[in-house]
Amino acid sequence: MNHDEISKNIDIKQFREDLLNWFMAEQRNLPWRQDQDPYKVWVSEIMLQQTKVDTVIPYFNRFIDQFPSIEALSEAEEEKVLKAWEGLGYYSRARNLHSAVKEVKEKYGGVVPNTPEEISTLRGVGPYTAGAILSIAYGVPEPAVDGNVMRVLSRILSIWDDIAKPKTRKIFEEAVRTLISHDNPSYFNQALMELGALICTPTSPSCLLCPVRDHCQAFHEGTQTDLPVKTKTKKQKSLNLAVVILTDQEGKTLIHKRPSEGLLANLWEFPNIEIVQTIKSEKEQLTEQMLTLYGATVEIGNLITRIEHVFSHLIWNINVYTGKLVELEEENIMLKRVNETEIEPYPFPVSHQKILKFVPWSKYRD
DNA sequence: AACCCGTGGTT
DNA sequence: TAACCAAGGGT
Structure with a gap:
């Protein structure tokens, strides 16, 4: 959709003016709108990926409090960064941000680059x-x-391409290049998103309150709830897990650091295995796998709870057992023995925070 | 291109 | 309640 096609249906100048006037009057007061510090804008944008504003606000405030500058974040330990991200999800965002901030410190003298080529x-x-x-x-x-x-924009410009397809984004980028205000690109981009969040919502848009409805083809044609076109996503796969809370002779509990890549990378968890359908019972599978995976000789105790955790693309059905750690072949960096007072610094995903509630700490508290 | 990567709120 | 949705990026 090029400039001529767009200007045929829309008075571009008037559209910009109506949109910007609305944004200046109605924009929410958000923590990352206090100034234009590129570092804070950056942190907020990473946190806001696939995540709602209300969820991000407290994380953003704590994060900036703890890591107020590129300097501060670049000197932080990854474990601290992940701990600050704990519960936000998509933890590779935190690790990538940390790594990129270090690069900006070293390669760009601590100044966030201002060209598309470099920043990308x-x-x-x-x-x-x-x-x-x-x-x-x-x-x-x-x-x-x-x-x-x-x-x-699919509604305003009546664009019927499937927004689930990656290449469709380019169509909208070209449209924005035509529409964007060169006097205030910041407010223009934020206004489009703010309008989507507050007025032009997915299922029941508030067209009667919309500042740009006069420019909206979908509103004129009554197709606003038919747009955008988005093909279905496939449903999640389900996985059965067995988790064991292993207690050693001193009453300490074993935790394990997950691998540096893949699901929940570098976060901590309780020893666990995927349960497969065989003749062997879950307890037998647990006993064998604890030896294979962790070099741990164990005696599995009772099933203490069952937990379901839903991810974006899969579901964990978790059976949680108690167990005794009889022997550990070697102490390992990826394995730690902790008690209740030592657990706090370790970043856990929400799935294991749920399990944490069932750890029988009281059994060995003095 | 298709799939992986979290979590919490809404419908 | 299952599906959908939210200021996406990496591989």
Whole structure:
């Protein structure tokens, strides 16, 4: 959709004016809108990926409090960064941000780069985030196309391409390049997203309150709830896990650091295995696998609870057992023996925070 | 391109 | 309640 096709249906100048006037009057007062510090804009944009504003606010405030600058974050230990991210999900965002901030410190003298080419090389900064930081922090007229923008513009411009397809984003980027205000790219991009969050919502948009409904083709044609077109996602797969809370002779409990790649990378958990359908019981499988995986000789006790945890793409059905640690072949960096007072610094995913509630700490408290 | 990667709120 | 949704990126 090029400039001529768009200007045929829309008075672009009037559209910008209506959108910006609405944003200046109605924008929410958010912590990352206090200033245009590129570092804070960056942190907020990473946290806001696939995550609601209300969820991000407390995390953002604590994170900036703890790591107020590029300098501070670049000197932090990864374990501390993951702990600050604990519960937010998509933990590779935290590890990528940490790594990219170190790179900005070393390679760019601590100054976030202000060109699309340079900023896009940073880990975790894709097309959306690059455009968001450049426009919001530096006033560069780059598109920042997220789910909101695709929903809003699919309605305004009556675009029926499937927004689930990766290449569709380019269509919207071209549209934004035509529409964007060069006087205020920051407010223009934020206004499109704010409109998507507050007015032009997915299921029941508040068209009667919309500042740009006069420009909206979908509103004119009554197709606003048919747009955007988005094909279905496939449903999650289910996995059966057995977790064991192993207690040693001193009454300490064993925790394990997950691998540095894949699901919940570098987070801590209780020893666990995937249960497969065989003749062997769960307890037998646990006993064997604890030896194979951890070099741990164990006696499995009772099933103490069952927990379900839903991820975006899979479901864990977890059976939680108690157990005794009889012998550990070797002490390992990836294995730690902890008691209740020592557990706090370790970052756990929410799935294991649920399990944490069932650890029988009281059994060996003095 | 298709799949992996979390979590919590809404419908 | 199952499905959907939210300021996406990496592989």
